[in-house]
Amino acid sequence: xxxxxxxxxxxxxxxxxxxxxxxxxxxxxxxxxxxxxxxxxxxxxxxxxxxxxxxxxxxxxxxxxxxxxxxxxxxxxxxxxxxxxxxxxx
Numbered sequence: 001x002x003x004x005x006x007x008x009x010x011x012x013x014x015x016x017x018x019x020x021x022x023x024x025x026x027x028x029x030x031x032x033x034x035x036x037x038x039x040x041x042x043x044x045x046x047x048x049x050x051x052x053x054x055x056x057x058x059x060x061x062x063x064x065x066x067x068x069x070x071x072x073x074x075x076x077x078x079x080x081x082x083x084x085x086x087x088x089x090x
Contacts, residue, residue, distance in 0.1 A: 011050030012076045018048040020066045020073070030065075037061050 021028070028048070032041035037058060039047070046052035047062075054062075056070075063073040 006053075007050065009076075010053060013074070014048040014050040016073065016076055017062060017066070020068060021048075024066060026066075031062070037065075 021031075028041045028044045031037060031039065031044045037044075039054075039058065043052065047054055059073060060070050063070045066073065
């Protein structure tokens with residue numbers, strides 16, 4: 001995936017985090033832990049909405065809490081077929 005638009009990338013990442021969180025049955029408040037992540041539930045909400053650019057370490061901690069690896073978290077192209085070109089079979 002070419003990263004041409006920062007805002008679009010952050011929105012896609014936030015959507016990926018939100019979808020993984022919901023799949024795991026977690027709430028935003030479950031990430032409200034200032035000792036490890038250094039963010040509040042409001043800050044986590046900002047990440048999910050794509051309004052906050054976070055540090056790689058924070059992303060790694062979020063991935064760990066979601067039970068995925070950092071590369072899996074950043075695999076934005078697999079989210080509901082996004083990033084894949086549909087080809088017509090003949």
